[in-house]
Amino acid sequence: MAxxxxxxxxxxxxxxxxxxxxxxxxxTDVLIADGVIKAVNPSIPAESLDGEVQVIxxxxxxxxxxxxxxxxxxxxxxxxxxxxxxxxxxxxxxGGFTTICAMPNTEPSIDNGAMVDYVLSRxxxxxxxxxxxxxxxxxxxxxxxxxxEELIDAGVVAFSDDGDPVYDAGLMRLALTYSRGLGAPITxxxxxxxxxxxxxMAEGWVxxxxxxxxxxxxxxxxxxARDIGLAELTGGRLHLAHLSSxxxxxxxxxxxxxxxxxxxxxxxxxxLLTDQWxxxxxxxxxxxxxxxxxDTHTKVYPPLRGDLDVxxxxxxxxxxxxxxxxxxxxxxDRVSKECTYQDAAFGISVLETALGTxxxxxxxxxxxxxxxxxxxxxxxxRVLGDGFAKYAGLTPGTPADIVVFDPNxxxxxxxxxxxxxGRNTPLNGVELRGRVAATLVGGRVVFEEPGMLNTGGEL
Amino acid sequence: xxxxxxxxxxxxxxxxxxxxxxxxxxxxxxxxxxxELTATLDNADAMRGVLERDVKKVPALRGRVxxxxxxxxxxxxxxxxxxxxxxxxxxxxxxxASASSVEKGESLLNTGLTLQAMGVDVIVIRHPHAxxxxxxxxxxxxxxxxxxxxxxxxxxxxxxxxxxxxRAHLGGIAGRKVVIVGDVLHxxxxxxxxxxxxxxxxxxxxxxxxTLMPDPLVPQGWGTGTGGxxxxxxxxxxxxxxxxxxxxxGADLVMALRLQTERQQRGFFPSxxxxxxxxxxxxxxxxxxxxxxxxMHPGPMNEGIEVSSRLAHGERSLxxxxxxxxxxxxxxxxxxxxGATVVED
Numbered sequence: 001m002a003x004x005x006x007x008x009x010x011x012x013x014x015x016x017x018x019x020x021x022x023x024x025x026x027x028t029d030v031l032i033a034d035g036v037i038k039a040v041n042p043s044i045p046a047e048s049l050d051g052e053v054q055v056i057x058x059x060x061x062x063x064x065x066x067x068x069x070x071x072x073x074x075x076x077x078x079x080x081x082x083x084x085x086x087x088x089x090x091x092x093x094x095g096g097f098t099t100i101c102a103m104p105n106t107e108p109s110i111d112n113g114a115m116v117d118y119v120l121s122r123x124x125x126x127x128x129x130x131x132x133x134x135x136x137x138x139x140x141x142x143x144x145x146x147x148x149e150e151l152i153d154a155g156v157v158a159f160s161d162d163g164d165p166v167y168d169a170g171l172m173r174l175a176l177t178y179s180r181g182l183g184a185p186i187t188x189x190x191x192x193x194x195x196x197x198x199x200x201m202a203e204g205w206v207x208x209x210x211x212x213x214x215x216x217x218x219x220x221x222x223x224x225a226r227d228i229g230l231a232e233l234t235g236g237r238l239h240l241a242h243l244s245s246x247x248x249x250x251x252x253x254x255x256x257x258x259x260x261x262x263x264x265x266x267x268x269x270x271x272l273l274t275d276q277w278x279x280x281x282x283x284x285x286x287x288x289x290x291x292x293x294x295d296t297h298t299k300v301y302p303p304l305r306g307d308l309d310v311x312x313x314x315x316x317x318x319x320x321x322x323x324x325x326x327x328x329x330x331x332x333d334r335v336s337k338e339c340t341y342q343d344a345a346f347g348i349s350v351l352e353t354a355l356g357t358x359x360x361x362x363x364x365x366x367x368x369x370x371x372x373x374x375x376x377x378x379x380x381x382r383v384l385g386d387g388f389a390k391y392a393g394l395t396p397g398t399p400a401d402i403v404v405f406d407p408n409x410x411x412x413x414x415x416x417x418x419x420x421x422g423r424n425t426p427l428n429g430v431e432l433r434g435r436v437a438a439t440l441v442g443g444r445v446v447f448e449e450p451g452m453l454n455t456g457g458e459l
Numbered sequence: 460x461x462x463x464x465x466x467x468x469x470x471x472x473x474x475x476x477x478x479x480x481x482x483x484x485x486x487x488x489x490x491x492x493x494x495e496l497t498a499t500l501d502n503a504d505a506m507r508g509v510l511e512r513d514v515k516k517v518p519a520l521r522g523r524v525x526x527x528x529x530x531x532x533x534x535x536x537x538x539x540x541x542x543x544x545x546x547x548x549x550x551x552x553x554x555x556a557s558a559s560s561v562e563k564g565e566s567l568l569n570t571g572l573t574l575q576a577m578g579v580d581v582i583v584i585r586h587p588h589a590x591x592x593x594x595x596x597x598x599x600x601x602x603x604x605x606x607x608x609x610x611x612x613x614x615x616x617x618x619x620x621x622x623x624x625x626r627a628h629l630g631g632i633a634g635r636k637v638v639i640v641g642d643v644l645h646x647x648x649x650x651x652x653x654x655x656x657x658x659x660x661x662x663x664x665x666x667x668x669x670t671l672m673p674d675p676l677v678p679q680g681w682g683t684g685t686g687g688x689x690x691x692x693x694x695x696x697x698x699x700x701x702x703x704x705x706x707x708x709g710a711d712l713v714m715a716l717r718l719q720t721e722r723q724q725r726g727f728f729p730s731x732x733x734x735x736x737x738x739x740x741x742x743x744x745x746x747x748x749x750x751x752x753x754x755m756h757p758g759p760m761n762e763g764i765e766v767s768s769r770l771a772h773g774e775r776s777l778x779x780x781x782x783x784x785x786x787x788x789x790x791x792x793x794x795x796x797x798g799a800t801v802v803e804d
Contacts, residue, residue: 208674211612211650232789289489291597294590340569340588343609 008052008386010045011031015058015404019065020374021393030063032400036298036445040394042285056445056453058404061437064373065392066098066401067089069351070158071187071241071265071326074130076122078107079114083421085119088351091329091420093447096436097353098401099129100329100392102382104140104161106337111135111146113154125376127439127446128145129391129401133158136175136186140445142167145175157384160187162241167193176236178217184356185239185263190248191215191224191301198341202275202303210278210280210289212341213381215303217245224248231262231410239383240264242328244302251265262382265326265453266313268357275304277426296337296344303355317375318367324379325372329355331422345382349422353413355405356432362407369407400443406452409435484596484604485792488612488654496658500623502791503784508801510787514549514680519798522548522583523580527553528570529607530586535758535782536607536616540583543789547798549581551592570593575602580797583607589647603796611645617757618651620788624658624781625712628753636749638706638722640666640738641765642727644673648757653697662696666706667716667738670727672699703738710748715765743768745775750798751776782802 017028019038029044030037038216046053051097069092075083085102091098102119105109110119123130133356134151136159148159159179166188167173175186196219202208203214224240228251231238236290243249244383276297278299281294298304316322328346337344350357358376361367367375381392411429415423436453438445490497509517525544527537531781537553556570568585574582577629581603584592589610596604627631637656642663643649652675656663665672681692699714700706707713720731730736745752754766754776762768771778 203674205675205678209676211610211647213611214674289487289593291484291486291593294593335566339566340586340591340594341589342588 006046008054009049010056010400010440010445011046011049012056012058012063012402013044013046014403015061015063016098017063017375017394018396019394020370020378021065021389022395025370025396030394030402032352032402032440032443035400037396037398037400038396039396040189054343056404056438058437058453061404061406062369062373063402063404065125065377065394066403066439067355067376068099068391069094069097069327069387070101070324070380070383071328072100072330072346073105073347074102074119075331076106077118082333082336085122085130086126087419087421088329088331089123089130091127091351091418092128092347093352093439093441094419094436096355096439097128097327097351098402098403098428098439098441099131101131101133101157101455103160103162104133104135105161109135109140111138111140111151113147116151116154116156124406127441129145129441131155131157133160133162133187135159136161137171140164140172145171145178148179148182152184156184157388158184158239158408159188160178160241162187162189163172165191165223166187169230172227173230173234176230176234176238180234180236183387185237185383187239187241188223188227189241190227192219192222194221194223199303200299200350201278202305203363204275204306206275206278206337210293210385212278212342217247217262217305217309219266220252221247224251228252228260228262231255238262242267242302242326243313244305246308246309248319248339249312249316250317253316253319256321264316264321265380265383266317267328268323268325268350268354269300269304270302270313271310272357272360273298273304273315273426275308275309277304294337294341294374294400295426296341297348297424297428299341299344299346301346302349303335314361314366317361318371322375323383325354325358326380329420331420332424333421334423337424347424348426349415349418349424351420352378352418353425353427353432354412354433355436356413357427359407359434361431368445393412400440402437404438404439404453405434405436409433409452411435463529477729481795482678483583484592485615486592486596486606488615488618488651488658488664491654491658493658493660493759494617494621496619496655498525499619499788499791499795500626502794503619503623506790506794509782509790510783514725515546516548517546518548520544520547521795523549523797524578525549525551525581525583525793526574526579527551527583527607528574528585529553529555531608533585533608535785536585538787539782539785540607543786543793545792546786547790549793549797550593567570567594570633571599571602571723575599581605581793584609586610592774600611605792605796608647610647611650612647614647614757615651615652616785616789617648618655618791620785621652621714621755622655622783623788624755624777624784625656625753627784628777632656634661635661635711636664636709637661637714638664638690638804639714639716640703640706640740642671642718643716644671644741645719645722650676652714653694657694657697663698664706664710665699666703667699668734669701670730671722672701695713703740703744705715707747709745710752712753712755713740713745714757715758715760717757718761718765720761735764739765739767741770745770751775755781758782
């Protein structure tokens, strides 16, 4: 305990505390001591506390458990020119995420215990909690199962070949069966190759207009249907990554209604952006595709789709069909995006714009603020299992991972301010409403946005 | 310099007045108004006059540097741009490049920046990837970009020369029925023709194997307040009819597209034989069109596949004339983009 002593006491006072894990949504104070939640109480006067107290005045702010991202590409090892574990973690806490889960599509891929150890040890020196997802298949090649128990033993929280689907239905069946009882889901990136080969954006009038090869929604839906069937067959634990189509959401809703243990996530960009953003000019509809068209920052997998898909994803998130928001943070270097649309890499740098993007669904009345917080805290924790509950609530005795944000602060995205090395976002220059003011991990303030908080002079 | 009189005095002066409301780039025809389309065709008329002279040279682009930057094989388009530039006295430099991936060789951006730094005025680019001209236009502040074909997206100079050729023979475009038959899905020629012909008031019917028909180019409900921005749908009179016998009924102009035979290997249609059976433009089918209906093909033609040999070389065929008109159209565009003394942003 001596090592933690310097953290001392922190009092977050006057904020609207939203703690879905404990059914709390009220203006109240939160006291932190020695890195853990000490008390959540309507009135904790700082003067009543012994010893030094750091006070964070959070009037007008939301105070909630730190966000958990179960789908983060940190690129290290192998692609350190795109992102490192350290820069990715810095971006995470800037975005209010206190726990992130590194996807294993690195080079080499994370398919064995030694690789897990490497990422965990690098992550341990960062401000965020860095967890690791292990490969489903050896070398992420889609042929044979990775040593899944060894991976679990080393600490992985889920399995995924993300970046690619588990194409082989037989292998997916084996993975779901073999991993039963290991306590970690199989996260599949659903994309039927034969239906989208060569595609670079959603199939529809925009792709037709731009002469770009399209990816129909059924490319995703076909594999979602397959995987739901396999989950039912095996009793395995299936998690569906980054759903983007109305059809996928409907199938998950139906599967849950039948009592299947299937979970799903949606990315912030699929809640706000449509394929029309590929026409440039931040989506202002236009007859002509001028020089701003073919904005490679809109190239992402799954692709940005139409208004109806966006509406279905929002509805699915609101009614709980979709369990959580996950960023699919996919940072890239400049060269990977400064090229033609066809040559450009898939992916958006999301961590630092996620909150402002998701809050758009709150501001337009589609989802309540407390439900949104649920989908970014207890929602993702539930996907990963019981071990994560302690990071997802403000329960006394659990680690003080907390985010303080102003849901109404207007700010303009400027990629030059990003902590992430990935400046690839179509939202650069776009005004968002809602911004992180401070992030605490284990009771320590690991990020504070200058000028947003009255920190009582001690911070 | 002696130049003979033709209809348009603008190209006859060594120091022509700036074109009103000039555009910076030619990326597609989707941002051409009917007035601008017509003005361009009118300018091409004047350029046709230059082409018919004994001495084919005017000084309109003297001191301008035009680069043809071709990442794809091309004969007629590249040569016609080169000829157009040289007749207008521009210095024309041809550059062929391999469309290697971004990891290999110099990136498209760096190539563009290098050319800009060398003081090039116009880049004429052909690239296998849709949007490559837009990418250059977005990143080069001081260069005019002309799209000479980008992937399956657009080929605006082909579209204009098709319009020009059609107008010369039909007398006008408005109210005419144009049938475009073939692999519309992968055709940049078709996309630009659609914007051009629809932009001048023709009705356009797209025809070909159902597997090679594209989605509509504008959202459903465009112009009804539920799509677009409430503006009228510029493509309201564009329809799809896969049956050629039905599509060609009453047509004034039939445009057959080049069939990439590798599409058959990818299964878009069962066999070339079946394609010919269903979609070849031949005498029997032309008989269903209007009397004196015309045939066009952007080339290069697979003679006997897209079009029967008899028809291709018959009197209704405008295929060779399209090539001649290509030079005139490209002269007009180069002049409109770079021919003025005032460089505007």
